[in-house]
Amino acid sequence: MELAEALKHAIDGNAVLFTGSGFSYGSQNLEKKTPMNGRDFAKFLFSQCDVGDADDNLALASQLYVQKFGAAKLAELCRNTFSIRAPAEHHIEIMKLPWQRIYTTNYDDLLEKSAAENSKALVPLTLEDLPEKYISNARICLHVNGFINKLSVMDLAGGFKLTAGSYLSDGLTGSNWAGVLRQDVRLARAIIFIGYSMYDLDIQRLFHAEDIKHKTIFVTSPKPSSTDQIMLPMFGNVLPIGIEELASAVATESRTYSRTKHKNIFIALEKINAPSLSRQPNNADVEKLFLYGQIDHALLSPTNEDGHPRKYTVDRLSGTHVSETLKTNEDIVLVSDLGNGKTVALEQLAQNLAGTGWNVYRFTSDTKNSRQEAIQLLDLPGSTALIIDNYVPYLDFIDFVSIRRTGKNFRFILTGRSHVHEAFRDRLENALRVTEFAEFDLNRLNRSEVNDIVDLIDSYGLWAEFSAFSDIEKLNIVRSGCDGQLHQLLLKIYNSPHISEKISSLFLQLPNHLRRIAIAVFILKGSGLSSDRAILNELLKDSPLIRLSNTDRESVQFLWDDSTGHIRLKSSVLAEYYLTKLADASVVVEILLEMFLQALKLRDQSTEYEYFMRSIMSFSALQKLLPKNGLRGATIKFYEAIQSTDFTNRNPHYWLQYAIARLSFEDNLDEIAPYFKSSYALAKNINYDTYQIDNHYARFLMVKATREKNYELAYNLFLESKALLTKQMLHEKKHYPYRVAASINDFVRMHQLEITPHHRIEILNYSKDVINRIAQLPFEVRRHKHVTTCSISLQSVISDLS
Known part of the structure; x- marks a missing residue:
């Protein structure tokens, strides 16, 4: 990246500033001298200790100084050396820019003094400060090695990185700020280092891992050291122009470039609008909803344009205290097993909130754009809710937003599958940075909801062969025969000969290549992974979605909507019914293996691929992905086919799941016992x-x-x-x-x-x-x-x- 482009990004507020000791050039400390850099300060300390021909090891020099003169004397020397009396004009010019974030390895307060000269407050922080307390509201500067105004004698052994003892304590990578720095450099359009030599291994590793060389600039002195000439080009574009020339370029660019006016335009995040009044649903609307999961969002409102009740869905949250929960600033998690109605309940809640004036947005994928737009959400006036269906793969994103929302009227409304949420609850608590959030279990219909669902099915004649049953018998079908679960009720409806034949006919009309893609989509949904088209293309060989014709897309419209770049499956229960009742076991397991092995190749690119492998490796997931006819053979074929991969052969989760599967099939117990032993042994090795x-x-x-x-x-x-x-x-x-x-x-x-x-x-x-x-x-x-x-x-x- 060239300097002019980087400065434009800085003027727009999209650049991160990172300063080292060279930034202090031209400023005056309390002794009216330019503060020494780390190397010179080390040599000075050695000279005070009568050590000649010493190197520039600051940790060793300061330790020696403490031994000879005491920690109090070193602290006093540091204050005189690193407390700034006056910044230079070039410092003031550079600090006119609205930096996205500022990091420094310097102890001095030069950045804060320079900001004050521009009538701007800059809050100095160190690694001991919790990021969530500050980054949502304040312009901050993180002093990675400690800050002179916070220095006490005790700090010399810990937070103030100077003595050898302090370097033994946790650094940046062990702090809460490591994640913030990673997020900042990923989001920034430019990263500008001034007077920094990239000597810190922690920072080297972090910047190398993020691969951001293309947007990084190092401004050095006109005569950089030989080490800088070798090291810095590995991380970005090196400009040996000095800080004064940089300030001149800042002044010129600021005069000629007008800051881009940011509008709240949301593309990655989808705005949910208040429901519009519309007609009553008809038989076709309800059949599409029950059989294919096609939701007409305009019909979700509980009343029609005349104010009369609308029989379309059952309001699962009408008897809960959701509205009171939102008033107490709690986040909400809707929990249920697959197909028990959490997605419809989420849509109902989202529309209700939008109807009462909330800003409601839907998140679908963790991208750079979605993170940038999430930051914009935090500044919207009024109350804001961000909707995330199936939150588990997006804990990093949730943490990214949570750390920035302190003091904002902002809520998360999430959904999760019951058993997955149970396993990830603690991690969600950490990501939300709260000790409590509200959970609503939607697995079972309550008495009122059972009555409503029976009345709804009656109204539209969906009982099929159960139509002649009495009201009591129908209620018993839902309460006892289906355990009060919407998922089980839908499967029972699908099982009726008339409807089963209708579903089978729809799938038989699909050509083989579309049926394979449909099975892959169903598997992806069953795994709980993101429904991004790109991910599905990666998990199938030869990226088949790219080659779909318009006719192909029309053929599968009854199954999913992919107009936004995400494949939104219309009915997870229909997918499960097809996979477990109608599909060919050999075809499904072949596709399942193809997707697993593709994910294995890609697992280093994204945590989502590993999440996918772990998910479909669970026997409980396989039971909903593989046909009942041939389940045992297909399950064993799957487990044995992946057994030799480096992801499974030393994975306690794999051996446990294989043991569970064989135990469920009532296989020979002597054959199963070694799998448990392997799982225990491997678990012990990794503290599982x-x-x-x-x-x-x-x-x-x-x-x-x-x-x-x-x-x-x-x-x-x-x-x-x-x-x-x-x-x-x-x-x-x-x-x-x-x-x-x-x-x-x-x-x-x-x-x-x-x-x-x-x-x-x-x-x-x-x-x-x-x-x-x-x-x-x-x-x-x-x-x-x-x-x-x-x-x-x-x-x-x-x-x-x-």
């Missing part, structure tokens, strides 16, 4: 949390205890499983150990005639203890399907053994 391994190993032991013909061996296996479950129940209030504990009933029934009186009492007491623990669980956990099943199962054990 074994909670999930313990849980499934407890299940493995319980199954083995049930199958074992030798009662004594069986009881010992039961005790081993019981010990793992008890540990989990003591430390976590989750449903997982109770799911396994329910199988105690199977063990008891298999060995009931052999159980000794002593063992009978032990099993009875344990079953009662588990039931007592269930009574103390949080309400949401207590009503979980696996927990209620456990309670019923253990009541049966108590009845059988009493």
Whole structure:
């Protein structure tokens, strides 16, 4: 990058300034001298200690000085040397620019004094300051090695990088500021270094990793050192013009270039508008919604243009305290399993907020543009909400915004799949930089919602062969037959012969190349990864989306919308139904393997690819991606095909998932045991949390205890499983150990005639203890399907053994 272009970006506020000791040239300290740079200060300290022919090792020189004269004397010397009495004109000129951010390795207060000469306040910070407290509102300067006005004797051993002891403490890479610096240099249009020699290894590594050479400029003295001539060109364009000539160029450019006026134009982020009043839905609208997931956003409003209720969807959040939550400045997470309505609920909430005057925007992909637009969002007047469907891949983006929103009326409204959110909850808390956020579980319809959904389906004749059932029978279908889950209800509707035939016919009409792409889209959706067209093209060989004709696009319009560059699948339940009921297992597993191996090649380019591999490697995901007919064969083929990759062969998660799969297929337990051993061994090597391994190993032991013909061996296996479950129940209030504990009933029934009186009492007491623990669980956990099943199962054990 040339200087003129870089300065234009600086005038626009899109450049980062990074200064080193050479920046101080021409300023005056309290001794009316230009502050010494690090090398000269080191030589001065050595000379004061009567060390001749010393090098420029500042850490060693200052340590020696402290040993001879004391830390207080060194602190006083630093204050006199690095406290600025007067900046030069060129410093004042450079600080007229509206820098995006300022970083310096200097101890002095020259930047702050120069800003003050322009009647601008610059807040000096050090690595000990928390970024989220400052960067949303203040013009700041981060002093990476410490700041003279914050110097105390104690600081010489830590935050003030001068003595050898201080260099042993965590530097930039270990601080909260490392991520901010990375984000700043990625977003900046230009990065200008003044008087900096790139000697710090932390900063070398960071800038090398970010690959920003094309937009980086180093302004050095007219006679740079030989080291600078070798080192700096590796990181950017070197201009040996000196700071005075730079200031002259700044003055010239400022006179001739008018700052670009920024308008709040959002392209990467999509604005959600208030709902417009419209007609009543018809049969075709509701059929498209229920069967294909095609949402007509204009119909989401609960009333039509006449103010009458509109039967189109069930308002899942009408009975919640969402509005009160937003008033308390809490972020919101809508949680459910796939297909249980969180996306529709998100759209309803977004429209409701937009209708009450909120600025509501939708995020779809983490790009440089979306981050720049997110910064603009923070400055919008009024209240603002950013909508993110499936937040997990975007935790870095959430952190990027959260750190900048302090004091702003800004909320995140997120969705996540239940089991994934449970695993990532702590990381979300860290990314949001809060200790609490509101969670709404949408997995089950409440009593009012069940009545509404039955009435809605009745109104549009979607019950098919259940149409003749009474109202009570239909309510029971939803409550009991479908466990109150929208996902299960939709699958039941799809299973009716009339509708199943209709869906099958639609897919059979697609040519093979489109059917393959459709399967890949469904897999991508099932993984929870971004629906960016570019990602799908990367995960399939030969980038097939590029070659789609207009006719091809029209053929798949009933499945997804890709008008924004993102593939928005219209119904995840329809995708699951096709994959698990209608598709060919051999075709699906072939595409699944192709996408996994492509992601493996690309994993160093983005964390999203690794997230994809981890997601589809889970057996619970494979069960929703592979056809039921041929599931075992396809699952084993998939696991064995990826087994030798460097991502899986030493991955405890892989071996655990393969063990879970084989256990679910009721395979030979002696063949499964080594997979658990491998998972435990690899977990130990990388400090991997074994909670999930313990849980499934407890299940493995319980199954083995049930199958074992030798009662004594069986009881010992039961005790081993019981010990793992008890540990989990003591430390976590989750449903997982109770799911396994329910199988105690199977063990008891298999060995009931052999159980000794002593063992009978032990099993009875344990079953009662588990039931007592269930009574103390949080309400949401207590009503979980696996927990209620456990309670019923253990009541049966108590009845059988009493």
